[in-house]
Amino acid sequence: MDITAAVARGADAPLAFETVTLEDPRADEVLVRIVATGVCHTDLVTKSVFPAELPIVLGHEGSGIVEQVGSAVTDVRPGDRVLLTYSSCGDCSRCTSGLPSYCENFVILNTSGGRADFTSPLSIDGTRVMGAFFGQSSFATHALVSRRNVVVVDRDTDLVTYAPFGCGVQTGAGAVANVMRPRPGDSVVIFGVGGVGMSALLAARALDVENVVAVDLSAERLAVAKELGASTVIDGAAEDVVAQVHAATGGGATFALDTTALNPVIATALQALAPMGTLVLVGLGEPTMDLEIGHLTGNGKAVRGCIEGSCDPQEFIPQLIAxxxxxxxxxxxxxxxxxxxxxxxxxxxxxxxxxxxxxxxx
Ligand SMILES: [Zn+2]
Ligand SMILES: [Zn+2]
Structure with a gap:
């Protein structure tokens, strides 16, 4: 079928609306009419910083209504409301142990520009267009996804508000709920309150953590963080960010989240922790980091990374909706x-x- 998609043809070129041909669903695939789709940082860096093979249709926080299913799909039906998330194979040791965000085939399935067999479901006049971005390529009127990309939701679900749950929101909220697992008396400091950081803040508050500190360069974002329940907000440009976090948390935070992937911020986050505290990294940016080892060995601090909030979307997205x-x-x-x-x-x-x-x- 012919669909309309926003096609990326160059790092600096605007996305262009074009008529693109979408294949029919394979046996394990689902055709979704897109209702809404978030814009995630990973869309931006894939377009501008780490240019994928072009042209490509990006977008990976889609939501919509199922129009058609392949012959092997028995538990999703046309008319079902769905939120789309990242893709995973379902067969590897990590998928079968409930850790699909660490799927051994994650890169092929999500960022190769095609399916696992490297075919793309998209073309223009017979010429291949990279697709299946995060298994979906949702900057389009329709997306062809695998069954595992789909989280079926109730008919009355708000598909616009919940569209970004499948990537940015679960990334931030899951870093708190699934990796930190804070108790109400713990403190959490979040460096960078964009979409991911705000989701982390909301998850910490939903888990009844009262001492949540937000650090950002934007006064507007800090005002929103305050409105959403941050107990303290700190201007990231201040000279004494570490001292301010220590003052706000009674000697250092139990947990820190870095969403910026900037080395100076990561170093500050490590210093802002209390002894035995844990820093969680979710950003996509600088490829290596400089760590002051003494903070780890001398104070028992830990640094952990996570992707997609270490969540199984089939369980975590319903939790976020609840x-x-x-x-x-x-x-x-x-x-x-x-x-x-x-x-x-x-x-x-x-x-x-x-x-x-x-x-x-x-
Ligand atoms: Zn897998
Ligand atoms: Zn994303």
Whole structure:
């Protein structure tokens, strides 16, 4: 079928709306009419910093309504409301032990620009267009995804607000809920309150952590963090960020989250921890980091990474929806919606930081 997609043809070129041919579903695939899709940092860096093979259709926080299913898909039906998430193989040792975000085939399935067999479901006039980005390529009117990309939700689910749950939101919230697992008396400091950092903040508050500190360069974002329940907000440009975190947490935070992937920020985050504290890294940026080893050996601190919030989306996304419905996870306060046709404005606003979490509505 012919669909309309926002095609990336160059690192600096705007995304261009083009008519693209989408294959019919294979036996294990699901055709989804996209209703909304978030814009994630990984879309931006794939377009501009780590250019993938071009042209490519990006987008990996889609939501929508199932139109068609392959012959082997028995538990998803046309008409089902779905949130899309990252892809995983379901067969490797990590997938079968409940850790699909560490799937051995993660890179092939999510960032190769095609399916596991390197075919792409997308083409223009018979010429291949890279697709299956995070198994979905949701900057389009329709996406062809595998069954494992799909989380089926209730018919009355808000597909716009929940679209980014499948990547950015679960990345931040899962880093707190699944990796840190804080108790209410712990303290959490978050470096960088963009979409991922705000999701982490909301998860910490949903878990009844009262001492949550947000550090960012933007006064506007810090004001939103305060509104969402941060107990202390700190200007990241201040000379004494570490001292301010120590003062706010009674000697250092139990947990720190870095969303920036900037070495000076990571070094500050490590210093901001209390002895035996844990720093969790989720950012995509600098490829190596400089660590002051004495902070680890002398103070028992730990550094951990995680991807996609170390979550199984089939379990964690329903958990996030339950929190939202209970009023404990007001993610809508960081979302700004744009019509799909304004995708380049949304990308611009995400890059400039003027919008925390853009969501495109089709
Ligand atoms: Zn796997
Ligand atoms: Zn993402």
């Amino acid at each position: 929190w939202h419905r209970a009023g404990k996870f007001p993610i809508e306060k960081v979302i700004r919606t744009y019509p799909f046709w304004e995708i380049n404005q949304a990308v611009h606003d995400a890059e400039s930081g003027s919008t925390i979490k853009p969501v495109l509505v089709l």
